[in-house]
Amino acid sequence: MSDEPVFVPLRRLGGMIRAGAVSPVQLAETFLHRLETLGPRYNAVVTLTRERAMDQARRAERELAAGRDLGPLHGIPYGAKDLLATSGGIPTSWGAAPLKDQRFDEDATVIRKLEAAGAVLCAKLAMVELAGGMGYRQPHASFTGPGINPWNLDAWSGGSSSGSGSAVSAGLVPFAIGSETWGSILGPAGYCGIAGLRPSYGRVSRHGAMALCWTLDKLGPIALTADDCGIVLDAIAGPDAADSTTTAQPFHYAGGDAAPRRFRFGVLENVRAGCDEAVRANFEASLEVLRRIGTVEEVRLPDLPWEFITRTILHVEAGSAFEELIESGAIAGLTAPEDHYTAYARDAILAKDYMKALRLRRVMAREADAVLSRYDALVAPGRPSVAPPLDRDFRSALGGSAPDVMGAVGNGAGLPAVIVPNGFGDRGLPTSLQLMGRAWEENTILAAARAYQSLTDWHHRHPRLERG
Amino acid sequence: MEESGLGSNEVDRLFAMVAERYGARLTPAQLEDVRKGIEAVVTGARALRAVKLANSDEPMQPFVPFRAD
Numbered sequence: 220m221s222d223e224p225v226f227v228p229l230r231r232l233g234g235m236i237r238a239g240a241v242s243p244v245q246l247a248e249t250f251l252h253r254l255e256t257l258g259p260r261y262n263a264v265v266t267l268t269r270e271r272a273m274d275q276a277r278r279a280e281r282e283l284a285a286g287r288d289l290g291p292l293h294g295i296p297y298g299a300k301d302l303l304a305t306s307g308g309i310p311t312s313w314g315a316a317p318l319k320d321q322r323f324d325e326d327a328t329v330i331r332k333l334e335a336a337g338a339v340l341c342a343k344l345a346m347v348e349l350a351g352g353m354g355y356r357q358p359h360a361s362f363t364g365p366g367i368n369p370w371n372l373d374a375w376s377g378g379s380s381s382g383s384g385s386a387v388s389a390g391l392v393p394f395a396i397g398s399e400t401w402g403s404i405l406g407p408a409g410y411c412g413i414a415g416l417r418p419s420y421g422r423v424s425r426h427g428a429m430a431l432c433w434t435l436d437k438l439g440p441i442a443l444t445a446d447d448c449g450i451v452l453d454a455i456a457g458p459d460a461a462d463s464t465t466t467a468q469p470f471h472y473a474g475g476d477a478a479p480r481r482f483r484f485g486v487l488e489n490v491r492a493g494c495d496e497a498v499r500a501n502f503e504a505s506l507e508v509l510r511r512i513g514t515v516e517e518v519r520l521p522d523l524p525w526e527f528i529t530r531t532i533l534h535v536e537a538g539s540a541f542e543e544l545i546e547s548g549a550i551a552g553l554t555a556p557e558d559h560y561t562a563y564a565r566d567a568i569l570a571k572d573y574m575k576a577l578r579l580r581r582v583m584a585r586e587a588d589a590v591l592s593r594y595d596a597l598v599a600p601g602r603p604s605v606a607p608p609l610d611r612d613f614r615s616a617l618g619g620s621a622p623d624v625m626g627a628v629g630n631g632a633g634l635p636a637v638i639v640p641n642g643f644g645d646r647g648l649p650t651s652l653q654l655m656g657r658a659w660e661e662n663t664i665l666a667a668a669r670a671y672q673s674l675t676d677w678h679h680r681h682p683r684l685e686r687g
Numbered sequence: 688m689e690e691s692g693l694g695s696n697e698v699d700r701l702f703a704m705v706a707e708r709y710g711a712r713l714t715p716a717q718l719e720d721v722r723k724g725i726e727a728v729v730t731g732a733r734a735l736r737a738v739k740l741a742n743s744d745e746p747m748q749p750f751v752p753f754r755a756d
Contacts, residue, residue: 463749464749523738524731524735524738527730527731527732527734530731531732534728548709551712559717560713560717560721561720563709563713564721564722564728565728566708567702567704567705567724567725567728567729568728572731572732572736575736578744578745578746579735580747581745581746582744
Protein backbone atom coordinates (compact mmCIF):
# COMPACT_ATOMS: atom_id res chain seq x y z
CA MET A 220 0.00 0.00 0.00
CA SER A 221 1.28 3.47 -0.86
CA ASP A 222 1.34 6.52 1.40
CA GLU A 223 -1.92 7.66 -0.17
CA PRO A 224 -4.91 7.73 2.21
CA VAL A 225 -6.54 4.90 0.30
CA PHE A 226 -8.30 1.84 1.75
CA VAL A 227 -8.67 3.71 5.03
CA PRO A 228 -11.96 3.23 6.93
CA LEU A 229 -14.04 6.34 7.52
CA ARG A 230 -13.34 6.88 11.22
CA ARG A 231 -9.60 6.76 10.63
CA LEU A 232 -9.86 8.94 7.52
CA GLY A 233 -11.85 11.52 9.50
CA GLY A 234 -9.24 11.35 12.24
CA MET A 235 -6.49 11.99 9.69
CA ILE A 236 -8.34 15.10 8.48
CA ARG A 237 -8.81 16.43 11.98
CA ALA A 238 -5.19 15.69 12.91
CA GLY A 239 -4.04 17.66 9.88
CA ALA A 240 -2.44 14.61 8.25
CA VAL A 241 -4.50 15.19 5.12
CA SER A 242 -6.89 17.94 4.02
CA PRO A 243 -10.28 17.59 2.32
CA VAL A 244 -8.82 19.19 -0.80
CA GLN A 245 -5.92 16.72 -0.86
CA LEU A 246 -8.37 13.87 -0.38
CA ALA A 247 -10.56 15.08 -3.21
CA GLU A 248 -7.55 15.45 -5.50
CA THR A 249 -6.31 11.97 -4.59
CA PHE A 250 -9.59 10.24 -5.29
CA LEU A 251 -10.41 12.30 -8.40
CA HIS A 252 -7.02 11.24 -9.77
CA ARG A 253 -7.69 7.59 -8.98
CA LEU A 254 -11.18 7.75 -10.50
CA GLU A 255 -9.76 9.38 -13.61
CA THR A 256 -6.78 7.08 -14.08
CA LEU A 257 -7.99 3.75 -12.67
CA GLY A 258 -11.75 4.12 -13.15
CA PRO A 259 -11.66 3.20 -16.87
CA ARG A 260 -9.91 -0.08 -16.04
CA TYR A 261 -13.06 -1.20 -14.22
CA ASN A 262 -15.65 0.68 -16.30
CA ALA A 263 -16.55 2.18 -12.93
CA VAL A 264 -17.17 5.83 -13.72
CA VAL A 265 -19.82 7.54 -15.82
CA THR A 266 -19.09 11.17 -14.94
CA LEU A 267 -16.30 12.69 -12.92
CA THR A 268 -17.79 15.58 -10.90
CA ARG A 269 -14.50 17.41 -10.47
CA GLU A 270 -15.80 20.98 -10.25
CA ARG A 271 -18.46 20.13 -7.70
CA ALA A 272 -16.01 18.00 -5.72
CA MET A 273 -13.41 20.72 -5.48
CA ASP A 274 -16.03 23.29 -4.45
CA GLN A 275 -17.29 20.97 -1.71
CA ALA A 276 -13.77 20.06 -0.58
CA ARG A 277 -12.69 23.69 -0.31
CA ARG A 278 -15.86 24.47 1.64
CA ALA A 279 -15.20 21.54 4.00
CA GLU A 280 -11.66 22.77 4.52
CA ARG A 281 -12.86 26.26 5.39
CA GLU A 282 -15.58 24.97 7.70
CA LEU A 283 -13.30 22.60 9.59
CA ALA A 284 -10.64 25.29 9.92
CA ALA A 285 -13.32 27.56 11.40
CA GLY A 286 -14.30 24.89 13.91
CA ARG A 287 -17.58 23.97 12.23
CA ASP A 288 -17.49 20.16 12.21
CA LEU A 289 -20.39 18.48 10.39
CA GLY A 290 -19.49 14.98 11.56
CA PRO A 291 -17.67 11.89 10.38
CA LEU A 292 -18.27 12.41 6.65
CA HIS A 293 -17.09 16.02 6.61
CA GLY A 294 -14.53 16.31 3.83
CA ILE A 295 -14.79 12.64 2.80
CA PRO A 296 -15.07 11.88 -0.95
CA TYR A 297 -17.70 9.51 -2.28
CA GLY A 298 -19.35 8.30 -5.48
CA ALA A 299 -23.04 7.93 -6.29
CA LYS A 300 -24.69 5.35 -8.50
CA ASP A 301 -25.76 7.11 -11.66
CA LEU A 302 -29.45 6.77 -10.93
CA LEU A 303 -29.37 9.54 -8.31
CA ALA A 304 -30.34 12.92 -9.72
CA THR A 305 -27.70 15.63 -9.56
CA SER A 306 -28.17 19.29 -10.38
CA GLY A 307 -25.71 21.65 -12.01
CA GLY A 308 -25.73 20.04 -15.44
CA ILE A 309 -24.23 16.75 -14.25
CA PRO A 310 -25.84 13.98 -16.35
CA THR A 311 -27.80 11.15 -14.72
CA SER A 312 -27.85 8.33 -17.24
CA TRP A 313 -29.51 5.46 -15.36
CA GLY A 314 -26.84 3.39 -17.15
CA ALA A 315 -28.88 3.49 -20.35
CA ALA A 316 -27.56 4.61 -23.73
CA PRO A 317 -30.86 6.29 -24.76
CA LEU A 318 -30.69 8.41 -21.58
CA LYS A 319 -26.97 9.13 -21.36
CA ASP A 320 -27.47 12.90 -21.65
CA GLN A 321 -30.42 13.07 -19.24
CA ARG A 322 -30.20 15.94 -16.74
CA PHE A 323 -32.21 17.00 -13.70
CA ASP A 324 -32.67 20.37 -12.04
CA GLU A 325 -32.36 19.15 -8.45
CA ASP A 326 -30.33 16.80 -6.33
CA ALA A 327 -31.77 13.57 -5.01
CA THR A 328 -32.48 13.70 -1.28
CA VAL A 329 -29.56 11.36 -0.56
CA ILE A 330 -27.18 13.66 -2.44
CA ARG A 331 -28.53 16.65 -0.48
CA LYS A 332 -28.18 14.83 2.84
CA LEU A 333 -24.59 13.86 2.08
CA GLU A 334 -23.81 17.44 1.11
CA ALA A 335 -25.30 18.58 4.42
CA ALA A 336 -23.00 16.08 6.15
CA GLY A 337 -20.02 17.64 4.39
CA ALA A 338 -19.28 14.71 2.06
CA VAL A 339 -17.64 15.42 -1.29
CA LEU A 340 -19.25 14.04 -4.46
CA CYS A 341 -16.43 12.99 -6.79
CA ALA A 342 -18.20 10.83 -9.37
CA LYS A 343 -21.38 9.38 -10.74
CA LEU A 344 -20.69 5.67 -10.85
CA ALA A 345 -21.56 3.11 -13.50
CA MET A 346 -24.52 0.79 -13.24
CA VAL A 347 -26.37 -1.84 -15.19
CA GLU A 348 -28.83 -0.14 -17.53
CA LEU A 349 -32.11 0.70 -15.80
CA ALA A 350 -30.78 -1.11 -12.72
CA GLY A 351 -31.24 -4.42 -14.49
CA GLY A 352 -34.98 -4.00 -14.75
CA MET A 353 -35.20 -5.17 -18.35
CA GLY A 354 -33.99 -8.69 -17.58
CA TYR A 355 -30.28 -8.67 -18.46
CA ARG A 356 -28.53 -12.02 -18.24
CA GLN A 357 -24.85 -11.14 -18.69
CA PRO A 358 -22.42 -8.39 -17.65
CA HIS A 359 -22.39 -6.41 -20.93
CA ALA A 360 -25.49 -4.45 -20.01
CA SER A 361 -24.44 -0.83 -19.69
CA PHE A 362 -23.35 1.80 -22.20
CA THR A 363 -20.19 2.23 -20.09
CA GLY A 364 -19.25 -1.42 -20.58
CA PRO A 365 -19.40 -4.36 -18.18
CA GLY A 366 -18.48 -3.71 -14.55
CA ILE A 367 -15.03 -5.22 -14.03
CA ASN A 368 -13.94 -6.78 -10.76
CA PRO A 369 -10.75 -5.31 -9.22
CA TRP A 370 -9.80 -8.76 -7.90
CA ASN A 371 -9.78 -10.33 -11.36
CA LEU A 372 -10.13 -8.26 -14.50
CA ASP A 373 -11.83 -11.15 -16.30
CA ALA A 374 -14.64 -11.25 -13.74
CA TRP A 375 -17.79 -9.16 -13.33
CA SER A 376 -18.13 -6.65 -10.50
CA GLY A 377 -21.80 -7.55 -10.07
CA GLY A 378 -24.91 -5.52 -10.65
CA SER A 379 -26.68 -3.41 -10.78
CA SER A 380 -24.52 -1.10 -8.61
CA SER A 381 -21.49 -2.20 -10.65
CA GLY A 382 -19.38 0.95 -10.39
CA SER A 383 -20.22 1.48 -6.71
CA GLY A 384 -18.83 -1.98 -5.96
CA SER A 385 -15.70 -1.83 -8.08
CA ALA A 386 -14.88 1.79 -7.15
CA VAL A 387 -14.88 1.08 -3.42
CA SER A 388 -13.05 -2.22 -3.88
CA ALA A 389 -10.32 -0.57 -5.96
CA GLY A 390 -9.95 2.37 -3.58
CA LEU A 391 -11.30 4.89 -6.07
CA VAL A 392 -13.64 6.32 -3.39
CA PRO A 393 -13.88 5.65 0.36
CA PHE A 394 -17.58 4.87 0.04
CA ALA A 395 -20.38 4.87 -2.49
CA ILE A 396 -24.16 4.90 -2.66
CA GLY A 397 -25.91 2.03 -4.40
CA SER A 398 -29.48 0.93 -4.80
CA GLU A 399 -31.12 -2.44 -4.35
CA THR A 400 -34.38 -3.76 -5.68
CA TRP A 401 -33.22 -7.37 -5.45
CA GLY A 402 -29.50 -7.95 -4.98
CA SER A 403 -28.05 -4.75 -6.41
CA ILE A 404 -26.17 -3.66 -3.26
CA LEU A 405 -25.38 -7.05 -1.76
CA GLY A 406 -24.32 -8.50 -5.13
CA PRO A 407 -21.57 -6.05 -6.11
CA ALA A 408 -20.35 -5.69 -2.52
CA GLY A 409 -20.13 -9.46 -2.16
CA TYR A 410 -18.43 -10.05 -5.49
CA CYS A 411 -15.94 -7.23 -4.87
CA GLY A 412 -15.00 -8.23 -1.31
CA ILE A 413 -16.32 -5.19 0.54
CA ALA A 414 -19.25 -4.28 2.78
CA GLY A 415 -22.73 -3.26 1.69
CA LEU A 416 -25.86 -2.39 3.59
CA ARG A 417 -29.39 -2.78 2.29
CA PRO A 418 -31.48 -0.70 4.68
CA SER A 419 -35.07 -1.45 5.64
CA TYR A 420 -37.52 -0.31 2.98
CA GLY A 421 -38.46 3.27 3.85
CA ARG A 422 -35.34 3.97 5.91
CA VAL A 423 -33.75 6.12 3.19
CA SER A 424 -35.60 8.52 0.91
CA ARG A 425 -35.63 7.57 -2.76
CA HIS A 426 -36.68 11.00 -3.92
CA GLY A 427 -34.64 11.82 -7.00
CA ALA A 428 -33.63 8.20 -7.58
CA MET A 429 -34.69 6.31 -10.69
CA ALA A 430 -37.71 4.18 -9.86
CA LEU A 431 -37.44 0.56 -10.90
CA CYS A 432 -39.99 -0.88 -8.52
CA TRP A 433 -41.74 1.48 -6.14
CA THR A 434 -42.38 -1.08 -3.42
CA LEU A 435 -38.95 -2.75 -3.54
CA ASP A 436 -36.36 -0.01 -4.25
CA LYS A 437 -33.92 0.89 -1.47
CA LEU A 438 -30.80 3.08 -1.38
CA GLY A 439 -27.81 2.23 0.78
CA PRO A 440 -24.06 2.41 1.29
CA ILE A 441 -21.25 0.31 -0.13
CA ALA A 442 -18.04 0.79 1.85
CA LEU A 443 -14.93 -0.89 3.25
CA THR A 444 -16.45 -2.10 6.52
CA ALA A 445 -19.75 -2.65 8.27
CA ASP A 446 -18.88 0.26 10.57
CA ASP A 447 -18.42 2.52 7.54
CA CYS A 448 -21.86 1.46 6.27
CA GLY A 449 -23.40 2.47 9.60
CA ILE A 450 -21.73 5.87 9.50
CA VAL A 451 -23.05 6.55 6.00
CA LEU A 452 -26.54 5.27 6.83
CA ASP A 453 -26.67 7.67 9.77
CA ALA A 454 -26.18 10.54 7.30
CA ILE A 455 -28.68 9.45 4.65
CA ALA A 456 -31.53 7.95 6.72
CA GLY A 457 -34.61 9.79 7.84
CA PRO A 458 -38.06 10.94 6.88
CA ASP A 459 -38.59 12.97 3.72
CA ALA A 460 -41.82 14.68 2.75
CA ALA A 461 -40.88 14.08 -0.87
CA ASP A 462 -40.96 10.28 -0.39
CA SER A 463 -44.12 9.12 1.33
CA THR A 464 -42.64 5.69 1.99
CA THR A 465 -39.99 6.99 4.38
CA THR A 466 -40.50 6.07 8.00
CA ALA A 467 -40.85 8.61 10.77
CA GLN A 468 -38.78 6.30 12.98
CA PRO A 469 -35.46 8.03 13.58
CA PHE A 470 -32.19 6.23 12.94
CA HIS A 471 -29.03 6.93 14.88
CA TYR A 472 -26.11 4.66 14.22
CA ALA A 473 -25.02 2.98 17.42
CA GLY A 474 -21.46 2.26 16.31
CA GLY A 475 -18.23 2.68 18.16
CA ASP A 476 -16.99 0.84 21.18
CA ALA A 477 -20.16 -0.63 22.62
CA ALA A 478 -19.72 -3.36 25.21
CA PRO A 479 -19.36 -6.84 23.67
CA ARG A 480 -22.62 -8.77 23.52
CA ARG A 481 -23.84 -12.19 22.53
CA PHE A 482 -25.92 -12.71 19.39
CA ARG A 483 -28.45 -15.28 18.27
CA PHE A 484 -27.99 -16.36 14.65
CA GLY A 485 -30.33 -18.44 12.52
CA VAL A 486 -29.43 -20.31 9.35
CA LEU A 487 -32.22 -21.21 6.95
CA GLU A 488 -32.22 -24.83 5.88
CA ASN A 489 -31.19 -25.28 2.24
CA VAL A 490 -29.38 -21.94 2.27
CA ARG A 491 -26.27 -23.74 1.03
CA ALA A 492 -28.12 -25.30 -1.93
CA GLY A 493 -26.51 -24.46 -5.25
CA CYS A 494 -23.47 -22.82 -3.65
CA ASP A 495 -19.92 -23.35 -4.89
CA GLU A 496 -17.67 -25.57 -2.81
CA ALA A 497 -15.50 -22.65 -1.69
CA VAL A 498 -18.58 -20.62 -0.77
CA ARG A 499 -19.85 -23.49 1.39
CA ALA A 500 -16.47 -24.00 3.04
CA ASN A 501 -16.05 -20.31 3.81
CA PHE A 502 -19.61 -20.14 5.14
CA GLU A 503 -18.95 -23.02 7.53
CA ALA A 504 -15.77 -21.25 8.67
CA SER A 505 -17.82 -18.07 9.21
CA LEU A 506 -20.32 -19.99 11.33
CA GLU A 507 -17.44 -21.12 13.53
CA VAL A 508 -16.49 -17.47 14.03
CA LEU A 509 -20.10 -16.53 14.76
CA ARG A 510 -20.29 -19.28 17.41
CA ARG A 511 -17.59 -17.37 19.29
CA ILE A 512 -19.91 -14.38 19.61
CA GLY A 513 -23.26 -16.12 19.86
CA THR A 514 -25.41 -19.12 19.12
CA VAL A 515 -26.16 -20.59 15.69
CA GLU A 516 -29.31 -22.61 14.97
CA GLU A 517 -30.77 -24.10 11.82
CA VAL A 518 -34.29 -22.81 11.14
CA ARG A 519 -36.85 -23.16 8.40
CA LEU A 520 -39.42 -21.01 6.68
CA PRO A 521 -42.73 -22.45 5.52
CA ASP A 522 -42.73 -23.79 1.98
CA LEU A 523 -44.08 -20.89 -0.06
CA PRO A 524 -43.13 -19.56 -3.53
CA TRP A 525 -40.96 -16.80 -2.09
CA GLU A 526 -39.06 -15.99 -5.28
CA PHE A 527 -42.19 -15.93 -7.45
CA ILE A 528 -43.84 -13.49 -5.03
CA THR A 529 -41.03 -10.95 -5.20
CA ARG A 530 -40.29 -11.52 -8.90
CA THR A 531 -43.92 -10.98 -9.88
CA ILE A 532 -44.07 -7.69 -7.98
CA LEU A 533 -40.75 -6.59 -9.47
CA HIS A 534 -41.66 -7.43 -13.06
CA VAL A 535 -45.07 -5.78 -12.97
CA GLU A 536 -43.88 -2.59 -11.32
CA ALA A 537 -40.80 -2.36 -13.59
CA GLY A 538 -43.04 -2.86 -16.61
CA SER A 539 -45.14 0.06 -15.48
CA ALA A 540 -42.22 2.28 -14.42
CA PHE A 541 -40.68 1.93 -17.89
CA GLU A 542 -43.92 1.62 -19.83
CA GLU A 543 -43.00 4.31 -22.33
CA LEU A 544 -39.55 2.87 -23.09
CA ILE A 545 -41.00 -0.61 -23.51
CA GLU A 546 -44.14 0.23 -25.49
CA SER A 547 -42.31 2.58 -27.83
CA GLY A 548 -39.65 0.00 -28.59
CA ALA A 549 -36.94 2.36 -27.30
CA ILE A 550 -35.54 -0.53 -25.25
CA ALA A 551 -34.00 -1.68 -28.54
CA GLY A 552 -31.46 1.09 -27.93
CA LEU A 553 -30.20 -0.54 -24.74
CA THR A 554 -26.82 -2.28 -24.67
CA ALA A 555 -27.64 -5.88 -23.69
CA PRO A 556 -29.31 -7.71 -26.61
CA GLU A 557 -31.71 -9.48 -24.22
CA ASP A 558 -32.81 -6.13 -22.79
CA HIS A 559 -34.26 -5.30 -26.22
CA TYR A 560 -37.22 -7.64 -25.77
CA THR A 561 -37.27 -9.61 -22.48
CA ALA A 562 -39.68 -7.15 -20.84
CA TYR A 563 -42.37 -7.86 -23.41
CA ALA A 564 -43.14 -11.21 -21.78
CA ARG A 565 -44.20 -9.39 -18.62
CA ASP A 566 -47.35 -8.19 -20.37
CA ALA A 567 -48.47 -11.76 -19.77
CA ILE A 568 -48.62 -11.35 -15.99
CA LEU A 569 -52.29 -11.16 -15.12
CA ALA A 570 -53.59 -8.53 -12.72
CA LYS A 571 -55.05 -11.13 -10.39
CA ASP A 572 -51.71 -12.91 -10.15
CA TYR A 573 -49.96 -9.63 -9.33
CA MET A 574 -52.59 -9.00 -6.66
CA LYS A 575 -52.03 -12.52 -5.31
CA ALA A 576 -48.33 -11.74 -5.03
CA LEU A 577 -49.15 -8.55 -3.12
CA ARG A 578 -51.42 -10.47 -0.75
CA LEU A 579 -48.77 -13.16 -0.28
CA ARG A 580 -46.24 -10.47 0.53
CA ARG A 581 -48.09 -9.91 3.80
CA VAL A 582 -47.76 -13.64 4.56
CA MET A 583 -44.07 -13.38 3.65
CA ALA A 584 -43.56 -10.45 5.99
CA ARG A 585 -45.40 -12.20 8.83
CA GLU A 586 -43.55 -15.50 8.45
CA ALA A 587 -40.16 -13.83 8.11
CA ASP A 588 -40.76 -11.74 11.20
CA ALA A 589 -41.95 -14.77 13.16
CA VAL A 590 -38.61 -16.46 12.44
CA LEU A 591 -36.48 -13.34 12.86
CA SER A 592 -38.13 -12.45 16.18
CA ARG A 593 -36.17 -15.38 17.68
CA TYR A 594 -32.81 -14.21 16.31
CA ASP A 595 -30.66 -11.13 15.89
CA ALA A 596 -29.95 -12.14 12.30
CA LEU A 597 -30.40 -14.83 9.73
CA VAL A 598 -27.02 -15.55 8.17
CA ALA A 599 -26.23 -17.04 4.78
CA PRO A 600 -23.60 -17.05 2.06
CA GLY A 601 -23.65 -13.60 0.52
CA ARG A 602 -23.63 -14.99 -3.03
CA PRO A 603 -23.84 -18.63 -4.12
CA SER A 604 -20.64 -18.31 -6.16
CA VAL A 605 -17.73 -15.99 -6.73
CA ALA A 606 -18.14 -13.35 -9.43
CA PRO A 607 -18.86 -14.94 -12.81
CA PRO A 608 -16.62 -14.42 -15.83
CA LEU A 609 -17.29 -11.38 -18.00
CA ASP A 610 -18.05 -13.43 -21.08
CA ARG A 611 -20.65 -15.74 -19.55
CA ASP A 612 -24.39 -15.62 -19.08
CA PHE A 613 -24.35 -15.30 -15.30
CA ARG A 614 -27.41 -17.43 -14.84
CA SER A 615 -25.50 -20.25 -16.53
CA ALA A 616 -22.39 -19.42 -14.55
CA LEU A 617 -24.44 -19.77 -11.37
CA GLY A 618 -25.82 -23.05 -12.55
CA GLY A 619 -29.11 -21.33 -13.24
CA SER A 620 -30.75 -22.86 -10.24
CA ALA A 621 -29.23 -21.45 -7.06
CA PRO A 622 -32.26 -20.36 -5.04
CA ASP A 623 -32.22 -16.93 -3.42
CA VAL A 624 -34.78 -17.19 -0.64
CA MET A 625 -32.84 -14.71 1.50
CA GLY A 626 -32.93 -12.17 -1.33
CA ALA A 627 -36.56 -12.83 -2.20
CA VAL A 628 -37.78 -12.58 1.39
CA GLY A 629 -35.40 -9.80 2.41
CA ASN A 630 -36.38 -7.57 -0.47
CA GLY A 631 -40.00 -8.64 -0.64
CA ALA A 632 -40.51 -7.94 3.04
CA GLY A 633 -38.27 -4.85 3.05
CA LEU A 634 -35.79 -6.21 5.60
CA PRO A 635 -32.28 -4.87 6.22
CA ALA A 636 -29.18 -6.90 5.42
CA VAL A 637 -25.47 -6.32 5.56
CA ILE A 638 -22.83 -8.21 3.59
CA VAL A 639 -19.14 -8.54 4.48
CA PRO A 640 -16.24 -10.50 2.94
CA ASN A 641 -15.51 -13.93 4.44
CA GLY A 642 -12.75 -15.45 2.31
CA PHE A 643 -11.74 -16.26 -1.23
CA GLY A 644 -12.80 -18.83 -3.77
CA ASP A 645 -12.05 -19.73 -7.36
CA ARG A 646 -9.93 -17.42 -9.52
CA GLY A 647 -8.81 -15.36 -6.52
CA LEU A 648 -12.25 -13.87 -6.08
CA PRO A 649 -13.89 -12.97 -2.75
CA THR A 650 -16.74 -14.79 -1.07
CA SER A 651 -19.10 -13.18 1.42
CA LEU A 652 -21.40 -13.53 4.40
CA GLN A 653 -24.79 -11.83 4.69
CA LEU A 654 -26.69 -11.04 7.87
CA MET A 655 -30.38 -10.15 7.60
CA GLY A 656 -32.40 -8.67 10.45
CA ARG A 657 -35.91 -7.70 11.46
CA ALA A 658 -37.32 -4.52 10.00
CA TRP A 659 -35.59 -1.42 11.42
CA GLU A 660 -32.83 -3.48 13.09
CA GLU A 661 -29.92 -2.06 11.12
CA ASN A 662 -28.05 -1.38 14.35
CA THR A 663 -28.38 -5.01 15.42
CA ILE A 664 -27.07 -6.52 12.19
CA LEU A 665 -24.32 -3.91 11.96
CA ALA A 666 -23.23 -4.74 15.51
CA ALA A 667 -23.09 -8.43 14.59
CA ALA A 668 -21.17 -7.69 11.38
CA ARG A 669 -18.74 -5.48 13.29
CA ALA A 670 -18.21 -8.25 15.82
CA TYR A 671 -17.54 -10.70 12.97
CA GLN A 672 -15.09 -8.29 11.34
CA SER A 673 -13.32 -7.74 14.69
CA LEU A 674 -12.45 -11.45 14.62
CA THR A 675 -11.47 -11.71 10.96
CA ASP A 676 -9.19 -9.81 8.63
CA TRP A 677 -10.84 -10.30 5.23
CA HIS A 678 -11.84 -6.62 5.15
CA HIS A 679 -8.17 -5.64 5.47
CA ARG A 680 -7.34 -7.34 2.18
CA HIS A 681 -7.48 -5.32 -0.99
CA PRO A 682 -6.85 -6.12 -4.63
CA ARG A 683 -3.39 -5.56 -6.03
CA LEU A 684 -4.33 -3.12 -8.72
CA GLU A 685 -1.63 -4.21 -11.13
CA ARG A 686 -3.10 -7.72 -11.03
CA GLY A 687 -4.68 -8.89 -14.29
CA MET B 688 -41.14 -26.34 -17.61
CA GLU B 689 -43.85 -28.94 -17.22
CA GLU B 690 -46.31 -28.16 -19.97
CA SER B 691 -49.66 -29.90 -20.19
CA GLY B 692 -53.36 -29.19 -20.46
CA LEU B 693 -54.42 -25.81 -19.11
CA GLY B 694 -50.80 -24.66 -18.59
CA SER B 695 -49.89 -25.16 -22.22
CA ASN B 696 -53.08 -23.47 -23.41
CA GLU B 697 -52.41 -20.55 -21.11
CA VAL B 698 -48.89 -20.10 -22.47
CA ASP B 699 -50.20 -20.26 -26.05
CA ARG B 700 -52.90 -17.69 -25.44
CA LEU B 701 -50.66 -15.28 -23.54
CA PHE B 702 -47.94 -15.67 -26.16
CA ALA B 703 -50.44 -14.89 -28.91
CA MET B 704 -51.43 -11.71 -27.11
CA VAL B 705 -47.83 -10.58 -26.61
CA ALA B 706 -46.83 -11.56 -30.16
CA GLU B 707 -49.73 -9.54 -31.54
CA ARG B 708 -48.58 -6.49 -29.63
CA TYR B 709 -44.84 -6.67 -30.26
CA GLY B 710 -44.19 -9.45 -32.78
CA ALA B 711 -43.64 -7.11 -35.72
CA ARG B 712 -40.53 -5.69 -34.10
CA LEU B 713 -39.00 -9.01 -33.04
CA THR B 714 -36.98 -11.68 -34.84
CA PRO B 715 -38.05 -15.34 -34.67
CA ALA B 716 -35.25 -16.02 -32.17
CA GLN B 717 -36.36 -13.11 -29.97
CA LEU B 718 -39.95 -14.29 -30.15
CA GLU B 719 -38.84 -17.73 -29.02
CA ASP B 720 -37.09 -16.14 -26.02
CA VAL B 721 -40.25 -14.16 -25.26
CA ARG B 722 -42.20 -17.41 -25.31
CA LYS B 723 -39.75 -18.88 -22.77
CA GLY B 724 -40.32 -15.78 -20.65
CA ILE B 725 -44.06 -16.36 -20.80
CA GLU B 726 -43.57 -19.98 -19.78
CA ALA B 727 -41.72 -18.67 -16.72
CA VAL B 728 -44.55 -16.20 -16.03
CA VAL B 729 -47.12 -19.01 -16.14
CA THR B 730 -44.96 -21.25 -13.92
CA GLY B 731 -44.79 -18.44 -11.37
CA ALA B 732 -48.48 -17.67 -11.63
CA ARG B 733 -49.41 -21.30 -11.04
CA ALA B 734 -47.19 -21.37 -7.93
CA LEU B 735 -48.88 -18.25 -6.60
CA ARG B 736 -52.38 -19.53 -7.39
CA ALA B 737 -51.62 -22.79 -5.57
CA VAL B 738 -51.36 -20.96 -2.23
CA LYS B 739 -54.71 -20.65 -0.46
CA LEU B 740 -55.47 -17.36 1.23
CA ALA B 741 -58.36 -16.21 3.37
CA ASN B 742 -60.73 -13.51 2.22
CA SER B 743 -59.23 -11.26 4.87
CA ASP B 744 -55.65 -11.63 3.58
CA GLU B 745 -55.19 -8.23 2.02
CA PRO B 746 -52.15 -6.57 0.42
CA MET B 747 -49.84 -4.33 2.43
CA GLN B 748 -50.72 -1.28 0.38
CA PRO B 749 -50.16 2.01 2.22
CA PHE B 750 -53.04 3.69 0.40
CA VAL B 751 -54.53 6.59 2.32
CA PRO B 752 -57.22 9.05 1.20
CA PHE B 753 -55.76 12.34 0.04
CA ARG B 754 -56.72 15.94 0.53
CA ALA B 755 -54.50 18.89 -0.21
CA ASP B 756 -55.43 21.16 2.70
